[in-house]
Amino acid sequence: xxxxxxxxxxxxxxxxxxxxxxxxxxxxxxxxxxxxxxxxxxxxxxxxxxxxxxxxxxxxxxxxxxxxxxxxxxxxxxxxxxxxxxxxxxxxxxxxxxxxxxxxxxxxxxxxxxxxxxxxxxxxxxxxxxxxxxxxxxxxxxxxxxxxxxxxxxxxxxxxxxxxxxxxxxxxxxxxxxxxxxxxxxxxxxxxxxxxxxxxxxxxxxxxxxxxxxxxxxxxxxxxxxxxxxxxxxxxxxxxxxxxxxxxxxxxxxxxxxxxxxxxxxxxxxxxxxxxxxxxxxxxxxxxxxxxxxxxxxxxxxxxxxxxxxxxxxxxxxxxxxxxxxxxxxxxxxxxxxxxxxxx
Amino acid sequence: xxxxxxxxxxxxxxxxxxxxxxxxxxxxxxxxxxxxxxxxxxxxxxxxxxxxxxxxxxxxxxxxxxxxxxxxxxxxxxxxxxxxxxxxxxxxxxxxxxxxxxxxxxxxxxxxxxxxxxxxxxxxxxxxxxxxxxxxxxxxxxxxxxxxxxxxxxxxxxxxxxxxxxxxxxxxxxxxxxxxxxxxxxxxxxxxxxxxxxxxxxxxxxxxxxxxxxxxxxxxxxxxxxxxxxxxxxxxxxxxxxxxxxxxxxxxxxxxxxxxxxxxxxxxxxxxxxxxxxxxxxxxxxxxxxxxxxxxxxxxxxxxxxxxxxxxxxxxxxxxxxxxxxx
Numbered sequence: 001x002x003x004x005x006x007x008x009x010x011x012x013x014x015x016x017x018x019x020x021x022x023x024x025x026x027x028x029x030x031x032x033x034x035x036x037x038x039x040x041x042x043x044x045x046x047x048x049x050x051x052x053x054x055x056x057x058x059x060x061x062x063x064x065x066x067x068x069x070x071x072x073x074x075x076x077x078x079x080x081x082x083x084x085x086x087x088x089x090x091x092x093x094x095x096x097x098x099x100x101x102x103x104x105x106x107x108x109x110x111x112x113x114x115x116x117x118x119x120x121x122x123x124x125x126x127x128x129x130x131x132x133x134x135x136x137x138x139x140x141x142x143x144x145x146x147x148x149x150x151x152x153x154x155x156x157x158x159x160x161x162x163x164x165x166x167x168x169x170x171x172x173x174x175x176x177x178x179x180x181x182x183x184x185x186x187x188x189x190x191x192x193x194x195x196x197x198x199x200x201x202x203x204x205x206x207x208x209x210x211x212x213x214x215x216x217x218x219x220x221x222x223x224x225x226x227x228x229x230x231x232x233x234x235x236x237x238x239x240x241x242x243x244x245x246x247x248x249x250x251x252x253x254x255x256x257x258x259x260x261x262x263x264x265x266x267x268x269x270x271x272x273x274x275x276x277x278x279x280x281x282x283x284x285x286x287x288x289x290x291x292x293x294x295x296x297x298x299x300x301x302x303x304x305x306x307x308x309x310x311x312x313x314x315x316x317x318x319x320x321x322x323x324x325x326x327x328x329x330x331x332x333x334x335x336x337x338x339x340x341x342x343x344x
Numbered sequence: 345x346x347x348x349x350x351x352x353x354x355x356x357x358x359x360x361x362x363x364x365x366x367x368x369x370x371x372x373x374x375x376x377x378x379x380x381x382x383x384x385x386x387x388x389x390x391x392x393x394x395x396x397x398x399x400x401x402x403x404x405x406x407x408x409x410x411x412x413x414x415x416x417x418x419x420x421x422x423x424x425x426x427x428x429x430x431x432x433x434x435x436x437x438x439x440x441x442x443x444x445x446x447x448x449x450x451x452x453x454x455x456x457x458x459x460x461x462x463x464x465x466x467x468x469x470x471x472x473x474x475x476x477x478x479x480x481x482x483x484x485x486x487x488x489x490x491x492x493x494x495x496x497x498x499x500x501x502x503x504x505x506x507x508x509x510x511x512x513x514x515x516x517x518x519x520x521x522x523x524x525x526x527x528x529x530x531x532x533x534x535x536x537x538x539x540x541x542x543x544x545x546x547x548x549x550x551x552x553x554x555x556x557x558x559x560x561x562x563x564x565x566x567x568x569x570x571x572x573x574x575x576x577x578x579x580x581x582x583x584x585x586x587x588x589x590x591x592x593x594x595x596x597x598x599x600x601x602x603x604x605x606x607x608x609x610x611x612x613x614x615x616x617x618x619x620x621x622x623x624x625x626x627x628x629x630x631x632x633x634x635x636x637x638x639x640x641x642x643x644x645x646x647x648x649x650x651x652x653x654x655x656x657x658x659x660x661x662x663x664x665x666x667x668x669x670x671x
Binding site for chain 1: 359360361383384385387411413414416422424425426464484485536539542543545546547549550
């Protein structure tokens, strides 16, 4: 499955090129042109038959991770790139740089900790990455300052329907875009594989400015908090609940006509669909919506538990629902009147 | 002025859901302007054509509110804020959904100490029998505004949504009585200001004016034991010097000050430590747009009982009008 290959590639924000090359290799044959812009966004363009409207699809290639920021003898000190709950880091395996040097996130062992230390969470600044180097010089050689560090996590299928992997946010979106570009549509299609979403929606801002689309659909992996200890009213999405549509989050208010269109389309075609029920978080839609004189946006997301960790979990059925809904929406957009109606 | 403010504040317009207020404003100003359009985000742009200076005037139509995020088996509704909503202000208030459904905002009473009051442990009771009954009236994603009918108390108006329907009122009054001028003026009623100055950003990009003036409310420093601030209700419209989102352009500040002096209205200066406003987004648009603002002093901002002075508003109309027709 393409998702296995995509999630096992490393592309921490700012170093998306491996993911980009992989995607490029797959979409080139379907696209009329492939552009890589100054920040590294990959924009695959497919000319429309009537070409009356411009539709942008967006999925970000980057993932959260770490960066080498210093040394303590042979150990690496590091900082996070993108939002990570530092409490999940300890004991995790990582891969450093393009050479994929294996490492392990560690801290002072429990039996050497003072009593007070044991009762509080170990902070990121007290952790280090052990790569088996004795001396600073050796560590610097293997992992130079500024080197990117990605989680090590094998793609694993759990149970009948779920997948565990890192970087599902947002390789699920990338995988769907790679599928959606295979068709030729009436409208001009810009499939944008963006960079640096996790550090502030940066790539999408310039990609959208270049394209100035009439409408944009962001394909994402989003939070899923249907887990023990969380009251039902705080469940953002439900695993297995189907494609998640965003009404509003911290960065955007989805275009209501477009979001309702998608919701109805899903219901009418028996595609499982749910609204994301919290308003936290954000995605590329935030920047795209405010581009130029404004763009109509909507987000279709695959719910992912434990997002931004090495072990995110998603449902294959939810993924299929998202892809099916996006396919159906684009086929409806082929009707210039329908698309025009949504835009006006 | 009061009647206009009253009808403006009564209209529904929670950020992202400005249809009703937009239709109302459109109906009020249509006959006075040369062109009217609604852009991709929903901003209402009314143009008075001319060959002179291109000036953008902005007031936001949206108001803060809440969005239903979950309905439990008994029909109680959990919600999320839209814009800055204080849990303390919200407690015990009524909200009204777009379809007229009214509910009480209350909190989980097991809470021992109101210091722990958060929107996430509060709910809306619409008096539904159960989930099914509630869903007949309210769906997840539906938005509601706080209730707070406009009332007059002396020179003051007390109402919800004076932020920024009072600014909308100032623009409407200005449009209705605009003297002849060569300037091309875009009156923009913006959307989603309370979510991060969003509408103003895209409107400014579309229009690329030479100069922008926003009319919005500002906080005051004239109530018991409040944070010190040199703005008082009733002391005239305030000319913005800065807030957290913008340092106003000296040319716009000067234009406003000279205009106020010329027509001899009381005015004051505003330095707002917290909070941003549409000029924050406008002034950094494209190659930069000199921006400033006329602020209406408003007590209890973002509560359902905001308070502004009608005289301040009347004077804001005069000030804006004078600034727009000056060559």
